[in-house]
Amino acid sequence: MASSPSPDSRPAVVLHGGPTALPTLLGYGTNGTPRLPTGGKIRAGIKVLTRRAAEVPRAQAIYDQGLNQGQSFDQIERALAEACPELKSPLVPRNVPWFTVRAQDFPNPELATQILDLHGEDRGEGRRLYRFPVVFPTDRWQSVMPHELATWGAQDKRFWSEYSTDGRWRHCMTHAPVPVDATGRRTVRLFGGRKAIPREDNGGLCQPECCPEYQQRQCNLTGRFLFFIPGIRSISAFELHTRSFYAMNAAIRTFETVAFLRGGRLAGFLDRQGTPFYLTKRLMEVAHIDDQGRPVRVPQWIIELEAPVDVATLMREQDDQDTVLLQADVAARVLQGHRADASSTPGKGLESVDEPVAASDSTADGMPPTLEHVLGRLAAMGVPAQTWLRYAATRWGPGWKLNPQGRQRAFGELERFRNDPKGYADKVNAELQQVAS
Structure with a gap:
């Protein structure tokens, strides 16, 4: 494999319709797929105590206290692990018709209150976020809904999927081993973090049907929506994570339809009246294959991206x-x-x-x-x-x-x-x- 050119020898890059992108120390100054900074998480569901954990009074008290203080479920889970180490995985996800907005999921906790005050509703279970407006900052849906197949270890990602530049092949990537110096005693100090390389034992191809991690449910589809909320002042985008294939697949169809009707545009409001996209949930019967290979349909609240605009x-x-x-x-x-x-x-x-x-x-x-x-x-x-x-x-x-x-x-x-x-x-x-x- 040919070595990559040094930063000083790389030519300037011209992006279509934009200024010349000059190489910098950390890469090209302008990137076709920008990484958007995020300023908080809205979650698709909640986590509840397992039946065994709910029978432990101390665990129940920690859980209730965390909810009352607006802690994130990650914080509650860490507190449970410290106080009740005998409980393995004390929290489990639960599918609900609303989105979860918790103060500790935002660097500025006041944003959570603002979102609920502005867009929350009370449908008999307290003030919840059932549906809220969003606008996207770019016309590339791949940038506002990044997704991948990924296997996580205890500390970081072990394997993940990436598409080739022509979009034809899905590769299985992993981190390259950290090199050592000539003495073999010290690791080489890396600039820019560990390098990503194709996984060797599968030829670098991502094929879920042949992947042991995917078959053992260690490798899963993960994605997130990146957006801004009208009326909420934040220079950073908000994110909503999902693992639902149905939600992401339907969102792609909505993105492509809107882009087709608007000449490739997704960013900003949909029309002159300031109509935004909306994120909500819809109860659907979702089909999946059980461990015996039989098709099973179960009701699930699925994230839905709405574009309530007159096509004409x-x-x-x-x-x-x-x-x-x-x-x-x-x-x-x-x-x-x-x-x-x-x-x-x-x-x-x-x-x-x-x-x-x-x-x-x-x-x-x-x-x-x-x-x-x-x-x-x-x-x-x-x-x-x-x-x-x-x-x-x-x-x-x-x-x-x-x-x-x-x-x-x-x-x-x-x-x-x-x-x-x-x-x-x-x-x-x-x-x-x-x-x-």
Whole structure:
């Protein structure tokens, strides 16, 4: 394996639609998948004493005291372990219709009170958080709902899943052994922490059906939502952890649907009226396979991501925005002394391009992609230009070629489908057939 270049020899990176990202001591200054700082946890359920622990008066007193003081369940569990070491795993999760907001799960405990005061409801069991608004800070759902398969040891993660850069392979990763110096007596001081390497004994491939840790329930799916709550002042995002495949799978469908309707946008409010997403819970019958291999259905409260917005309104706003951007761009050209003739009018002349200019993945000056960049990406995928240009005019409006945001959205869609050109061509043809019918 070739050694990685030194930080000083790495070139500057240009992100689409953004400034040049220069390498720094700790990596590139701008990252396509940002790590959002978090300022508190909202939990999906509660923990209760096991039947055996509930029979111990001291354990019951510690549990009740912790709840009254707003302690996190991790703190309560540690207190139980110290006071009652004979009780192994004294707390068990319980599925409930509300979310848990506890003061000690926030660096600023006042935030928990603010969230409950602003969005809590009393449905007969005290003031609880059943449904609350959220906004997401980025358009990449992978950034606001990171998830992985992971095996945890006593201190840290032992194994975890990562996808390859092309998205085709899921790798099983682990920490590299800490190297020792030439004497073999001292470990080498590492810069930036331990390195991650593919796991050797399974070839570095994550295959749950063949994984002993997964089959023994030591490796599990974990994920979390990262969001801001309107009305709660915090520069850091809040997080909501979940292990539910159904919740995450349904959320992905919601993210993709909204992004499709909004031209790839997820961040911020959904419309001009300030409509946010909502997180709530819904009682569903969830199917799973028991130890005897039989399908079993059990009721569960599953996290649900809602987007309560009028779809027609989203589509109208998309058209309105494209029209405004087109008019503004044409006006700017006129003010700069350029004639708004047929050569700069969408739909005139550009469709006659037979050989699109090949383009790199990004512009050299950090500006949004040009039309040549978009057509170059299209040519690399092998999608017919004439067919796609008709699709693009329907998808983003006739002015998409003139305004930078329109070209950015078109280029972003091509980027998302670059590993599945045949599937994308089928999508384009299906959209055109639907419009024609």
